[in-house]
Amino acid sequence: xxxxxxxxxxxxxxxxxxxxxxxxxxxxxxxxxxxxxxxxxxxxxxxxxxxxxxxxxxxxxxxxxxxxxxxxxxxxxxxxxxxxxxxxxxxxxxxxxxxxxxxxxxxxxxxxxxxxxxxxxxxxxxxxxxxxxxxxxxxxxxxxxxxxxxxxxxxxxxxxxxxxxxxxxxxxxxxxxxxxxxxxxxxxxxxxxxxxxxxxxxxxxxxxxxxxxxxxxxxxxxxxxxxxxxxxxxxxxxxxxxxxxxxxxxxxxxxxxxxxxxxxxxxxxxxxxxxxxxxxx
Numbered sequence: 001x002x003x004x005x006x007x008x009x010x011x012x013x014x015x016x017x018x019x020x021x022x023x024x025x026x027x028x029x030x031x032x033x034x035x036x037x038x039x040x041x042x043x044x045x046x047x048x049x050x051x052x053x054x055x056x057x058x059x060x061x062x063x064x065x066x067x068x069x070x071x072x073x074x075x076x077x078x079x080x081x082x083x084x085x086x087x088x089x090x091x092x093x094x095x096x097x098x099x100x101x102x103x104x105x106x107x108x109x110x111x112x113x114x115x116x117x118x119x120x121x122x123x124x125x126x127x128x129x130x131x132x133x134x135x136x137x138x139x140x141x142x143x144x145x146x147x148x149x150x151x152x153x154x155x156x157x158x159x160x161x162x163x164x165x166x167x168x169x170x171x172x173x174x175x176x177x178x179x180x181x182x183x184x185x186x187x188x189x190x191x192x193x194x195x196x197x198x199x200x201x202x203x204x205x206x207x208x209x210x211x212x213x214x215x216x217x218x219x220x221x222x223x224x225x226x227x228x229x230x231x232x233x234x235x236x237x238x239x240x241x242x243x244x245x246x247x248x249x250x251x252x253x254x255x256x257x258x259x260x261x262x263x264x265x266x267x268x269x270x271x272x273x274x275x276x277x278x279x280x281x
Contacts, residue, residue, distance in 0.1 A: 143204030
């Protein structure tokens with residue numbers, strides 16, 4: 001069966017002045033309507049009738065099924081990070097390695113995309129039998145990774161929910177989430193993040209943290225506080241009674257992390273803690 005959106009080997013049935021027609025091996029010499037055109041400029045040199053050619057099938061600008069020997073950056077059911085080359089009235093167009101750019105309809109965008117930016121998308125067939133991209137990739141993601149608790153991973157942010165956290169595609173393929181209590185800074189859709197696995201869920205999904213391990217994170221947090229003190233003439237109007245949301249906004253850390261860090265700095269005789277805030281010693 002000739003399949004849209006996947007790489008496959010088809011066979012040369014007959015030649016024309018503008019290319020060759022390919023079909024499945026079992027259909028050679030039979031119905032011409034079962035064949036698909038491979039333009040002449042892409043026909044491998046020396047090819048003859050009956051030869052197999054590995055091709056990818058898509059629809060051209062006139063919605064005709066056509067074959068190409070070019071290898072796209074994404075195939076049906078897969079995920080890839082693609083760059084936006086244009087935004088029009090019908091949606092955005094992505095560079096996927098073929099002559100005709102790939103449409104990302106507005107209805108399949110989870111955020112407003114911008115020309116020149118890259119986004120993680122999946123490839124699907126729409127109701128008109130055309131290949132299109134989607135940013136709604138949840139169903140494309142896998143839950144069979146070999147990662148274990150404590151492993152370092154890299155991924156791409158593909159969704160956010162204030163009730164649950166930030167959703168990440170680890171390695172661009174595995175389903176993962178940064179729980180909201182682990183979201184210590186603002187993360188944008190399409191952003192690449194480095195994280196570590198903090199839990200393996202029963203359904204195979206991964207829970208992540210973008211914080212370092214406790215003792216390392218405390219060093220980082222302490223250094224950040226000292227840097228901010230230096231930038232503000234040695235005083236900051238924050239202490240262990242400050243509101244958690246104020247601390248997170250100013251320092252990008254939880255109140256508990258802030259308290260641990262200033263506690264270390266106090267014991268190290270680097271700061272003083274007053275009713276009005278903290279100051280350098």
